[in-house]
Amino acid sequence: xxxxxxxxxxxxxxxxxxxxxxxxxxxxxxxxxxxxxxxxxxxxxxxxxxxxxxxxxxxxxxxxxxxxxxxxxxxxxxxxxxxxxxxxxxxxxxxxxxxxxxxxxxxxx
Amino acid sequence: xxxxxxxxxxxxxxxxxxxxxxxxxxxxxxxxxxxxxxxxxxxxxxxxxxxxxxxxxxxxxxxxxxxxxxxxxxxxxxxxxxxxxxxxxxxxxxxxxxxxxxxxxxxxxxxxxx
Numbered sequence: 422x423x424x425x426x427x428x429x430x431x432x433x434x435x436x437x438x439x440x441x442x443x444x445x446x447x448x449x450x451x452x453x454x455x456x457x458x459x460x461x462x463x464x465x466x467x468x469x470x471x472x473x474x475x476x477x478x479x480x481x482x483x484x485x486x487x488x489x490x491x492x493x494x495x496x497x498x499x500x501x502x503x504x505x506x507x508x509x510x511x512x513x514x515x516x517x518x519x520x521x522x523x524x525x526x527x528x529x530x
Numbered sequence: 531x532x533x534x535x536x537x538x539x540x541x542x543x544x545x546x547x548x549x550x551x552x553x554x555x556x557x558x559x560x561x562x563x564x565x566x567x568x569x570x571x572x573x574x575x576x577x578x579x580x581x582x583x584x585x586x587x588x589x590x591x592x593x594x595x596x597x598x599x600x601x602x603x604x605x606x607x608x609x610x611x612x613x614x615x616x617x618x619x620x621x622x623x624x625x626x627x628x629x630x631x632x633x634x635x636x637x638x639x640x641x642x643x644x
Contacts, residue, residue, distance in 0.1 A: 425572075427572075430570075457635075463637070464533070464534075464635050464636060464637040464638070465573075465621065465623075465635040466634075466635065467632055467633075470632075507572060507573065516561060516563065516578065516625055516633065517563055517575045517578050517586060517589075518563075518565075518573075518575065518623075518633065519575065520565075520572040520573040520574070521572050522570075522571055522572040523572050
């Protein structure tokens with residue numbers, strides 16, 4: 422069975438501080454991992470995916486197969502980064518996503 | 531392109547009534563997914579549909595819940611005889627084709643059962 426775990430429900434940091442949102446997964450095959458973000462009163466939107474190895478809004482995430490992790494990082498948090506962040510996994514069998522429980526990031530001024 | 535449209539945004543039903551949630555995918559998208567988010571939890575997959583076909587309903591409760599995606603019109607998630615435990619946010623997502631890496635989400639329908 423596949424599972425995505427985000428151990429922190431809430432992460433509060435000051436503006437300019439580094440941020441790391443943790444995500445661990447369990448899946449026997451080769452997963453595709455994603456980070457989705459939901460800003461206040463807005464829809465869920467894709468932030469980044471591991472296969473693209475991209476940096477979006479200063480965020481990066483590296484897939485670590487040995488540790489089965491896909492942590493989201495940003496060196497200097499901004500107030501506008503405050504949102505709910507969801508880690509998600511897509512298996513090989515279909516397009517559906519398995520989501521973690523989400524982490525609320527609060528960036529204080 | 532208006533994106534994935536869900537309506538209504540908020541729906542209040544009394545116990546025992548029926549709830550019908552609608553999802554219009556993005557233009558050009560023929561795959562629709564429904565997810566449920568219970569309070570304080572993450573999104574849980576419910577069902578995956580293509581036009582006129584249910585591809586995977588492994589996340590659907592066995593009773594009272596059904597989904598369809600007709601040839602014309604929006605996808606409908608139907609909950610019969612709602613109970614308090616059905617109160618949740620229901621999200622719809624759409625993608626262009628199987629294997630498309632990105633699914634686009636609607637803003638969700640928040641169902642409250644009183």
